[in-house]
Amino acid sequence: MNWLDNNILTLVTFIPAGAAVLVSLLTFVLSLHLPAHFHRNQPGFQFDRDLPWIPTPNIHYHMGIDGISLWLIVLTTFLTPLCVLISWKSIHERVKEFFILLLVLETGLIGVFVSLDLFLFYFFWEATLIPMALLIGVYGHGRRVYAAVKFFLYTMVASVFMLAAILWLYAKTGSFDFVVIQNALRSGSVPDFSGVAALLLFLGFFIAFAVKVPLFPFHTWLPDAHVEAPTAGSVLLAGVLLKMGTYGMLRFNLGLFPEQSRANASWIVVLALIGIVYGALVAMVQPNMKKLIAYSSISHLGFVVLGIFSFTQSGLNGAMFVMLAHGISTGGLFMLAGILYERRHTYDISEFGGLATPMPAYSTFFLFVVLASVGLPLLNGFIGEFLVLSGAFQAKVWWGVVGATGVIWSACYLLWMYQRVFFGTVKHAENSSLPDLDLRERVALWPAAVMALVMGVAPLWWLNAIDPAVHNVLAQFPQLAAKLVGQ
Amino acid sequence: MTMALFDIVEGLPPNDDYIRILPEIVFSLFGMIIMVLDPIMDERRSQRTLGIVALIGAVAGLAATLYQSQQHFWGLAFWHMVKVDAFSVFFHFVVAAITILVILSSYEYMEVQQIRAGEYYGLILFGAVGMMLMSSAVELVLIFIALEISSISTYILAGFRRRSAISSEASVKYFLLGSFATAFFLYGIALMFGATGSTSIDKIGEALGQYTNGGGPILAYIGVALMFVGLGFKVAAAPFHVWTPDVYEGAPSPVVGFMSTAPKAAVFAVLLRVLFQGQAPGRVWLIWVAAALSMTIGNIAALVQDNVKRLLAYSSIAHAGYLLMAFAVWPQSDPKTGISAAMFYTASYAAMNVGAFAVVGHFAGAGERYVTLEDYSGLGKRSPALAAIFTIFLLSLIGIPAFGGFFAKFYVFSSAAKQNLMGLLLIGVLNSAVAAYYYLRIVVVMYMREPREEAPVAAVPLGLGIALGLSLAVTIFLGVFPRPVLDYLSRSVEQWR
Numbered sequence: 001m002n003w004l005d006n007n008i009l010t011l012v013t014f015i016p017a018g019a020a021v022l023v024s025l026l027t028f029v030l031s032l033h034l035p036a037h038f039h040r041n042q043p044g045f046q047f048d049r050d051l052p053w054i055p056t057p058n059i060h061y062h063m064g065i066d067g068i069s070l071w072l073i074v075l076t077t078f079l080t081p082l083c084v085l086i087s088w089k090s091i092h093e094r095v096k097e098f099f100i101l102l103l104v105l106e107t108g109l110i111g112v113f114v115s116l117d118l119f120l121f122y123f124f125w126e127a128t129l130i131p132m133a134l135l136i137g138v139y140g141h142g143r144r145v146y147a148a149v150k151f152f153l154y155t156m157v158a159s160v161f162m163l164a165a166i167l168w169l170y171a172k173t174g175s176f177d178f179v180v181i182q183n184a185l186r187s188g189s190v191p192d193f194s195g196v197a198a199l200l201l202f203l204g205f206f207i208a209f210a211v212k213v214p215l216f217p218f219h220t221w222l223p224d225a226h227v228e229a230p231t232a233g234s235v236l237l238a239g240v241l242l243k244m245g246t247y248g249m250l251r252f253n254l255g256l257f258p259e260q261s262r263a264n265a266s267w268i269v270v271l272a273l274i275g276i277v278y279g280a281l282v283a284m285v286q287p288n289m290k291k292l293i294a295y296s297s298i299s300h301l302g303f304v305v306l307g308i309f310s311f312t313q314s315g316l317n318g319a320m321f322v323m324l325a326h327g328i329s330t331g332g333l334f335m336l337a338g339i340l341y342e343r344r345h346t347y348d349i350s351e352f353g354g355l356a357t358p359m360p361a362y363s364t365f366f367l368f369v370v371l372a373s374v375g376l377p378l379l380n381g382f383i384g385e386f387l388v389l390s391g392a393f394q395a396k397v398w399w400g401v402v403g404a405t406g407v408i409w410s411a412c413y414l415l416w417m418y419q420r421v422f423f424g425t426v427k428h429a430e431n432s433s434l435p436d437l438d439l440r441e442r443v444a445l446w447p448a449a450v451m452a453l454v455m456g457v458a459p460l461w462w463l464n465a466i467d468p469a470v471h472n473v474l475a476q477f478p479q480l481a482a483k484l485v486g487q
Numbered sequence: 488m489t490m491a492l493f494d495i496v497e498g499l500p501p502n503d504d505y506i507r508i509l510p511e512i513v514f515s516l517f518g519m520i521i522m523v524l525d526p527i528m529d530e531r532r533s534q535r536t537l538g539i540v541a542l543i544g545a546v547a548g549l550a551a552t553l554y555q556s557q558q559h560f561w562g563l564a565f566w567h568m569v570k571v572d573a574f575s576v577f578f579h580f581v582v583a584a585i586t587i588l589v590i591l592s593s594y595e596y597m598e599v600q601q602i603r604a605g606e607y608y609g610l611i612l613f614g615a616v617g618m619m620l621m622s623s624a625v626e627l628v629l630i631f632i633a634l635e636i637s638s639i640s641t642y643i644l645a646g647f648r649r650r651s652a653i654s655s656e657a658s659v660k661y662f663l664l665g666s667f668a669t670a671f672f673l674y675g676i677a678l679m680f681g682a683t684g685s686t687s688i689d690k691i692g693e694a695l696g697q698y699t700n701g702g703g704p705i706l707a708y709i710g711v712a713l714m715f716v717g718l719g720f721k722v723a724a725a726p727f728h729v730w731t732p733d734v735y736e737g738a739p740s741p742v743v744g745f746m747s748t749a750p751k752a753a754v755f756a757v758l759l760r761v762l763f764q765g766q767a768p769g770r771v772w773l774i775w776v777a778a779a780l781s782m783t784i785g786n787i788a789a790l791v792q793d794n795v796k797r798l799l800a801y802s803s804i805a806h807a808g809y810l811l812m813a814f815a816v817w818p819q820s821d822p823k824t825g826i827s828a829a830m831f832y833t834a835s836y837a838a839m840n841v842g843a844f845a846v847v848g849h850f851a852g853a854g855e856r857y858v859t860l861e862d863y864s865g866l867g868k869r870s871p872a873l874a875a876i877f878t879i880f881l882l883s884l885i886g887i888p889a890f891g892g893f894f895a896k897f898y899v900f901s902s903a904a905k906q907n908l909m910g911l912l913l914i915g916v917l918n919s920a921v922a923a924y925y926y927l928r929i930v931v932v933m934y935m936r937e938p939r940e941e942a943p944v945a946a947v948p949l950g951l952g953i954a955l956g957l958s959l960a961v962t963i964f965l966g967v968f969p970r971p972v973l974d975y976l977s978r979s980v981e982q983w984r
Contacts, residue, residue, distance in 0.1 A: 054970050056824070056977055057901050119897070123888040130887060137935045145935040149927060156923045160916035163897075167904035167912060192907075 013095055017088050020099035024081040024106065031077040034070055040465045043472035045116060059176055062117040067469030068250055068320060069113040071462055072243055075327045078451070079239045080106045083232035085444040086335045090231060090342050091139060098139055102232055105131040109240050113247060118166045118176040125244065129155060132233065132241060140228035147228035154221040158211035165204030185256055186476065202260035205252045212245030213301050216275040226294035231338025234290065238297050239331035243323045246304045250319070250473065254308065258476040265309040272309065273402045275302030280409030284416070289347040292417055293333045296373070299406055300326045306403050307388035311477060315391020316470040317463055322384030324462065325455060329381055332369040332448040339441055343434050349417060354426035359436045363422045365445050370418050372452040374411045380455035504564035507571040509551040510579050511616050517544025518612035525605030534604050538594045541608035545590055548615070549583040552576060567687060568626040573979030577830055578622030578756045585749040585837050586615045591954035592845035593741040599853050600739065602647060611745065614640030618753035627676045627686040630757055634672065634721070637753065638665050641746045645738040651854070657737025664730045665720065672717025678710030688765045695766040701818025703768035711767040721754040724807045725780035735800035740848025740855065743796065747803045747844070748837040755810060755833055762814060763822050774815045775911055781808030782918040789925045793860050795847055798925060802884060805922060806836055812915055813899045815908055824905055827976035828898040834972065835891030835965045842958030843880040846873060849951055850944060863929060865938030873947065874933045876955055881926045883962050886919050891965030
């Protein structure tokens with residue numbers, strides 16, 4: 001009894017965290033079953049599960065994955081335990097609720113990637129909003145309420161257009177099932193699917209995804225959300241949540257409306273290119289470390305959109321790979337920024353300088369992740385960006401030229417930031433006694449670093465699952481078929 | 488002599504007819520018992536006893552509805568004035584369930600507000616009688632009488648916080664405007680009679696069904712429009728919504744929970760019967776305009792409200808608009824999806840709104856002092872359970888997945904999509920995005936702001952706890968397993984004609 005009295009507060013505080021670690025690890029281990037038993041040469045959906053849920057309207061509990069969603073699921077389950085670990089000490093109040101929200105968010109994210117029923121997809125899509133908004137609004141810093149509401153409203157407003165499009169498709173095809181709708185659209189048996197209607201449907205989906213990505217003019221919610229979010233929120237936001245948008249473009253915009261995607265590719269790519277350059281330039285002048293990483297996400301996600309709308313095999317493969325690599329490396333950057341914040345309670349770059357002396361291990365990890373993010377060969381960022389750029393060059397040379405500058409920009413802002421934070425002498429006295437990484441933090445960082453290296457060295461292990469699925473997407477573009485064979 | 492007696496016996500309705508109005512009989516009976524008990528009981532103790540009597544009455548009424556729902560009781564009664572079918576049983580069930588929830592949540596409210604409340608419970612039961620009768624009546628004159636029974640009870644209930652000026656204002660305003668509205672309704676009935684020669688909905692439907700493409704004589708167009716004015720007023724659909732915020736602000740919160748759900752459900756039942764069974768001409772555009780206006784006006788006005796009751800009042804206007812979307816069905820096409828969508832919406836809206844007003848009523852404290860957004864600051868810290876429950880109701884009102892409101896909205900929108908009403912659908916989805924903002928404001932204030940003033944939060948008493956638990960359970964159940972309800976609805980729509 002006495003022992004319990006003495007330790008009860010510790011137990012109450014840490015049981016949620018411990019349980020969350022266990023649960024999220026268990027999910028991760030379970031999710032490894034997917035790549036292990038995934039038939040890599042098979043382009044269609046696997047692990048298919050289709051149960052009737054509601055008869056009218058005809059909604060199915062239909063799940064399945066292909067090479068596109070496979071790795072995004074594993075990415076989610078990989079990042080969540082790291083998020084739990086990294087939040088262990090930084091969350092002091094309402095710890096239990098924090099981990100509940102984190103795990104609910106994981107459920108929503110995985111749900112988005114596995115759903116093959118449009119209703120189910122929309123269900124999970126909206127369901128991710130609440131936990132993410134609460135994570136930002138309750139556990140965030142400074143202007144957290146503003147950021148949370150802005151995040152919620154931007155994405156909510158955008159996704160209702162998708163809802164309208166989904167309902168239109170249902171009204172015309174009588175089904176919410178992705179595969180059924182896709183076949184109906186391809187065979188041309190859908191009534192009223194004329195030019196204007198098809199364009200509006202394409203845009204309905206596209207706006208929802210573009211805000212989530214976020215594509216250039218819709219990006220203003222992202223820096224706010226990232227700066228105010230707690231570390232775990234930022235990691236999942238940048239690591240996975242943004243990929244919901246690019247995943248959606250790949251799956252739904254290209255999958256359901258290939259012709260409209262082709263027709264609109266030019267302006268979408270222009271927006272993506274603006275995003276790449278603009279995001280990088282704005283990142284360069286940020287005084288706030290987290291905001292810098294946030295703008296770098298806009299720049300990197302621009303690569304993904306560029307790759308997707310280049311309609312080349314390597315572009316799409318690269319887009320998928322950038323999604324994964326960006327999840328790992330930006331997730332790592334946010335974790336590192338969070339670790340520093342726990343020690344100094346600021347993200348201001350000018351507050352630091354010379355940290356390499358008191359925190360050698362930390363600065364090594366930071367450099368490694370920065371290099372991965374910059375796209376150093378043999379690390380994961382390089383592979384994706386290379387493939388995307390090669391695809392962009394194949395499509396239009398100037399797309400590739402402008403896109404390639406993004407790689408240079410990212411080296412500029414990240415390395416410059418690294419220099420200002422870690423090199424030189426310690427300017428602020430309190431920085432000289434900062435403790436280096438402890439065991440828990442190392443445990444959270446090592447997997448991300450190892451993964452960045454492994455993905456850079458052996459990208460084929462990922463790409464050979466992605467390739468058939470991407471091929472399947474591109475196969476709908478008859479005018480490109482010749483080009484594909486040529487490769 | 489014997490002949491005359493035989494005639495009288497012959498003329499009496501058969502016994503089954505009484506079972507077809509059994510819930511109404513039970514409710515009236517208990518209402519009268521309360522009215523009789525009230526003056527003979529000790530003033531200070533009558534409140535509790537009468538509340539329990541009312542609760543027993545409402546539960547008995549619910550049981551009567553279930554008894555009545557057996558199929559061999561379905562059919563017409565009282566010279567083709569009342570019709571019991573799966574449709575009417577559904578609305579009876581909804582009204583009875585709302586009554587139970589409202590009585591449960593009033594129980595403690597009346598004591599806190601120090602309202603002497605004998606006739607309060609009686610009026611709730613009588614009001615419910617009117618609403619139930621509305622949903623089973625298939626004769627316009629009987630519908631009018633039922634509408635008046637329910638309206639007069641709610642007029643009085645709205646003014647029950649006698650010490651408060653705004654409550655009396657609410658009551659008078661509601662009464663005056665409501666009387667006008669019912670007069671319009673009556674005028675509409677008269678014109679329909681002139682146009683078709685009958686006040687029976689079935690006969691009207693037959694007469695108007697001869698016209699192709701949902702047309703009809705000009706008199707019928709006017710009649711439908713006038714009836715819609717009356718009914719639109721009762722459901723707080725724009726442009727007949729102006730009374731709503733004032734009345735909802737002034738009336739006691741549990742009563743608002745009652746009159747924003749039960750009469751609405753009943754009036755929507757009447758609208759469904761009049762519009763579709765009655766083959767009302769010109770209905771699509773009437774509904775289109777009213778739905779678009781209600782959604783837009785309700786949501787935009789709600790954005791700037793600082794009083795939670797007024798905010799929820801505007802939200803209820805907006806929800807009437809969403810619901811009306813389900814009614815927008817082209818004359819030649821199949822209304823079944825729309826009808827079952829509307830029915831589903833009434834049920835899930837009832838659950839979340841009664842629950843929301845129960846929380847508001849509890850939190851308002853004596854004299855309903857704490858009803859502004861500021862008062863809700865930091866409620867998440869001061870009363871986590873209550874705040875969490877309120878949040879779920881609000882999320883459901885936004886239409887977030889896993890709650891009843893989401894599915895209701897989805898179903899309504901998909902029926903509009905099926906009717907190819909893309910303009911209306913777009914207005915609807917945009918509105919539901921706008922709506923997210925003001926519901927979220929309450930959540931934000933509750934969770935993300937420090938408690939500014941220590942507005943006291945009393946412990947949740949048993950009755951309210953049960954009411955909240957039930958509405959919460961229904962809200963979540965409808966959001967996750969809507970299937971049993973949808974199955975029932977589609978069956979009830981199948982045998983509608």
